[in-house]
Amino acid sequence: MAKNILIIEDDEFLRGLINKKLTAEGFNMISAIDGEEGIKKANEEKPDLILLDLVLPNVDGFEVLAKIKEDPGAKAIPVIILSNLSQKEDIDKGMKLGAVDYIIKAQFTPEEIVEKVKAILK
């Protein structure tokens, strides 16, 4: 059965590219365009993995991550942060909150992202 991946990303173009790439790899993609929707869908859809952007309108990615980790129904889902915040403090903060990996968008190609996702879902 195809694994479900929730992508929480406000930039429609970036979200579309990742969706296309991962769909082609056989994953079932669920999209959320802001933090609130992300928290809701993480709880309702119980995806196998979450790709989370950090700079989001209203509720930012750090808060989304904290909320997911507090949610008994969603806290076991691995979360990969997918952001362009590249400062050490941001990376440390994200990892401390329980992310399994931190991908800096401008430094990774879609293929590399697919590899990371596959490695975690193995």
Next chain:
Amino acid sequence: MPKIFLYLLIIFFISVFLVSLTVINFWLFINGSAKLIYIIAVIFSFAIFFAGSCFFIKINDLKKEKTGLGHLLEKNERKFKNSEIEKNRISEVFINFNEGILVVDENEKVSLINPRAKKILGIKAKDIKGLPVMDLGRLSDIKPLIPHFLSLSGALKEEINLRNFIVELSVIPLIFEEKNMGKLIILRDTTRESLLEKTKADFILSVVHQLKTSVSSAKWSFKMFLSGDFGKISKEQKDVIERLYKRNEALIYLINNLLDAMKIEEGVYFYNKTLVDIQDIIQSVIVYFQDKIKSKKIKIEFKKPSERLPRIMIDKEKIESVVQNLFDNALKYTGEGGIVRIFLETDGKNTEFQIKDSGIGIPKDQQPKVFSKFFRAANANKIETSGSGLGLFIAKKIIEDHNGSIWFESEENKGSAFYFTLPTEGVE
């Protein structure tokens, strides 16, 4: 003084007249033609005259003294007036000074405070002279400052957030002839500056983030075109997209460099040090540049040390970016068929890296500026127009923050050699 001389002359003549009168009378007395009483009378008048003269001279001296004293008094009065003016002037400066000034005496009591300091500290009471500093905390919301006011350490400078102000606090001990006279406390209101700084930094970060989102979407799109995610592409389309991809990568590199340079200026450039084998870094950088090396037919020689060097405590990513930057420069500014030599050695204390090219070199007159921000040599600009002039600025910062040093030797049209050393402390 001619008047005095005239008096003295008169006194002299009268004396001569009286002396001669005495002599004549004495002579007449010896001859028996004058009586003794005459002589006594003359001598008596002489004595009176002498006493009078002395009295006159003394009076004259006293007069002189009096005028002297008068002058002195006048001079003192003038001095006093001047010091009064000076005092008023200093007091005006003190009152109207745009920075808060507070002087605390040796018993930790307020000795002087200007209106600006009162405003910053939110003190409404009129006269607080003599009030213990400890009690100031009760007057307003300046509790966070009190420990600094009382601190025993030497001069200090710190930024502190108060309710309505952000204050830069300077505490300067007042020591006079080795005696503690209390402290001078200067309160500078930096509220506006801090807000502006923050707005500026937030603005730049937001722009950088938007730029990064754009370059990321371009990067992902190009890569997906190249891997056929959007269908088959022609050879020409592939070539163009490959070039676009490289341009975009250069842009990402530039944005990261700008962000790094900004962080360096702000003093918030952090390192994540682990034990690293520097030889691995060099080898991975050579692999990274394989395409460029092949396309320019450049010969690479890596002279490795006879045995593996011990691992050193460094920030792997940042040192790798330094090696990458030096390698990139060597390849960029060396013509086709040139040679780039890399040396790695250690003397036990330091690990030394050297990269030597047969490229265009750096003109002598521009060599002192090589490590400054945004600098690019004129001959380098001709060969490669893109380049931010940030790479070596950042490299120097990184190496120096690792307690190492970086330098170069270069001759125009012959080539350049860049060196850096890193201390081997913290080895396995």
